Amino acid sequence: MTTRSIKNILQTEDFGIQLKVQGWVRSFRSNRFIALNDGSVQGNLQLVIDFTQFEESFIRRIAVGAAIEAEGILIASQGSGQTMELQVSKLTILGDCDPSTYPLQPKKHSLEFLRQIAHLRFRTNTFGAIFRIRHTLSFAIHEFFNSRGFYYLHTPIITASDAEGAGEMFQVTTLDLNNIPKNEDGSINFKEDFFERPANLTVSGQLEAELAAMALSKVYTFGPTFRAENSNTPRHLAEFWMIEPEVAFADIHDNMNLAEDLLKYVIQKVMTDCSDDLKFLNDRELEDEKQKPLAERNELSLLERLRFCVENNFERISYTEAIDILKNSNPNKKGKFQFPVEKWGTDLQSEHERYLVEKHFKKPVILSDYPKEIKAFYMRQNEDGKTVAAMDILFPGIGEIVGGSQREERLDKLESRMIEMHIPTEEMHWYLDTRKYGSCPHAGFGLGFERLVLFVTGMTNIRDVIPFPRFPGNAEF
RNA sequence: GCCUCCUUAGCUCAGUUGGUUAGAGCGUCGGACUGUUAAUCCGCAGGUCCUUGGUUCGAGCCCAAGAGGAGGCGCCA
Known part of the structure; x- marks a missing residue:
């Protein structure tokens, strides 16, 4: 039998x-x-x-x-x-x-209690649903890219490059920390270390993905990423998974289209394949919200939010337009923002992003063309000399789910920007080589996988959508 | 890293202006019942009131420090 x-x-x-x-x-x-x-x-x-x-x-x-x-x-x-x-x-x-x-x-157990017994929480209805959906999202991402002719690229987890510029890194070493070999001047002798130089866990596979895209045209990575930031929020992890497509012969608009298509495809896939799990999470959220004051409840249910996201176009506006909207907004005029919006050029605070997404447009927003001063060195400089071809996708409740850009493909512009921003050009010779030999316009983005799972499951703490979360002070299980 | 809030039974929580022996629901354990839907009914047990120090005749309650948790902010995906 x-x-x-x-x-x-x-x-x-x-x-x-x-x-x-x-x-x-x-x-x-x-x-x-x-x-x-x-x-x-x-x-x-x-x-x-x-x-x-x-x-x-x-x-x-x-x-x-x-x-x-x-x-x-x-x-x-x-x-x-x-x-x-x-x-x-x-x-x-x-x-x-x-x-x-x-x-x-x-x-019913509280999520806080279940977090303490993460080794057993798989056995609950809620976490069963979450991890089946996580799987479905994961596979849908591969399906999406594969069906569009992308190649899945494995970029290194360990990197010796400290120029990725995306935050604090975890150092990887085999040196005896109780007996660190020193040079004559007292500095650490990394020649004794495993890689004979300082090494870290990756914060992004983007730079390597760009190298591959300059030959395979369309590639994507999907792997773990590490940030040693002391971030204590329900939206950050020290170890998380990120999807990073990189496309040759693509500009920032192609990039936005790709990201929007990807998000809609995978959300639709979960709505089709995981209807029972979504129904469970939807009802769970409704039950949960009965305890909350009306003002804190979601205007739309989980299923309605997903449907809304799939059926409507994301709002696309420039940073400059966003600043205008925020300047003239009621909360800004009435002094309700903790950080008033005054001058062009400052970075948006999360209260501003929330206002745009949750109050003004009430749908996902793609913000583009940010001031170059607040963005990374590799982003393509626009004709206006002030902005770069960057784009972020903001989701209700989650904030930034995608961050990407068209890359600077012009060698002279890239080099001068790197010098301005104190990025060591010699160490990055391999990156600059792609601009020296057969350079072409290209673009890509990073999608935070756990943030996507958060949105699709309606959960509110990122530590509940990864089996064993790593965050400051915690690496249990 | 900064700010706010929380910590009482296995879990979820009450606990009055500081006043005898700290309570409830669920769970456990014992019993009854047996076509149930987080079964139901009866009964028993279960506490370092997060820790340390202080104030007080007296502290779960007030004060200080520490630990752990949650939320907001920053950094970002």
Whole structure:
């Protein structure tokens, strides 16, 4: 007899068939009904046992969390609440679960509590849904790029380049920290280190992806990224996953189109393939919001937000237009902003981004053409001499989900900008070579994967959408 | 890194102006019941009130420091 997943059983409705299932007990009622879940799907399969056929000591071992195997006949359910149930003829306990110490109960737990038992939280409905959706998003991203002729590129995790310019890095070393080899002048002798030079964990695969795009035309990376920033927010992690496409012969508008198409494709994919999980998370959020004051509730439900995002064009405006809107906005005039919007050239604060996305446009916004002073050295300088061809996509509740740009492909402009910004040109000879030999216009962006999962699941803390979050002071599990 | 708030039973939380023995729901454990839907009913047990120090005749409650958690800001994806 073949074992079948609960997902498969619930889909096929093969009544009258003898089959075998394995899973974990979610609840056991009336000494008769076992709700069995194997993680393949949100729903449970109801197992029905005749308790007169089993020893009382055996019945006691059917506890919440226990791993069991059951054989029986699938029949139309005799009770209401489910369409089918398995009439069990043989039951085996594969792994006991002591209810007096097992932390998960058949009741609602707070996300904060579950974060402390991240090794067990997969067993809850909420986290089952989150990680099935995370998987679906992940695969949809590969599907999207593959179907458009992109090549999946593995850029290095360890990098010796300290010029990526995207924040603090984690150093990688095999030196004995209790006995660090020194040069005569007292500085650290990195010749003794594994790579014979300082090395770090990557903060971005972009620069390497550009090199590949200069030959393969369309590439993307999808891998872990590390930032040693002391960021303590529900939107930041020290280790997160990022998607970074890089496209030759593309300008900033192609770049915006690509990002918008990608986001819509993967969100639509989850709406189609994970409807049960989304329904669960949607209802969970509605229930949760009943506790909140009206002003703090979402105007749209999770499902409505996703539909809205897929069905509407993202608003595209320039930084300059954004400043005008903000200057003339009610909160700015009434002094409601903590940071009043006054002059062109300063970076937008998150309260400003929130206003644009959540109040003014009420939809995803693509902001472009930022002042060059507040953006990275590799971004293409616009004709006005003041701005660069940068673009950020802002999502409601999440903030910046995508950051990208058309890259500076003109060698002289790139070099002078690097010198202005104190980027060591000698060390970056390999990057500059792409501008020296057969340079061409190209563009790309970085999409924060966990921020995407946040938006799609409606969760509000990024530590709840990655299995084992890493953040300052925490690397448990 | 800065600011605000929180920490009471396994979990979620009450706890009056500082006043005897710190409470509830759920869970656990014991019993009853058995076509249930986070089953239901009865009963028992369960506490370093985060830690340390201070004020006071007396501290879960007031003060200080520390630890842990959450949110806001900055950095960004």
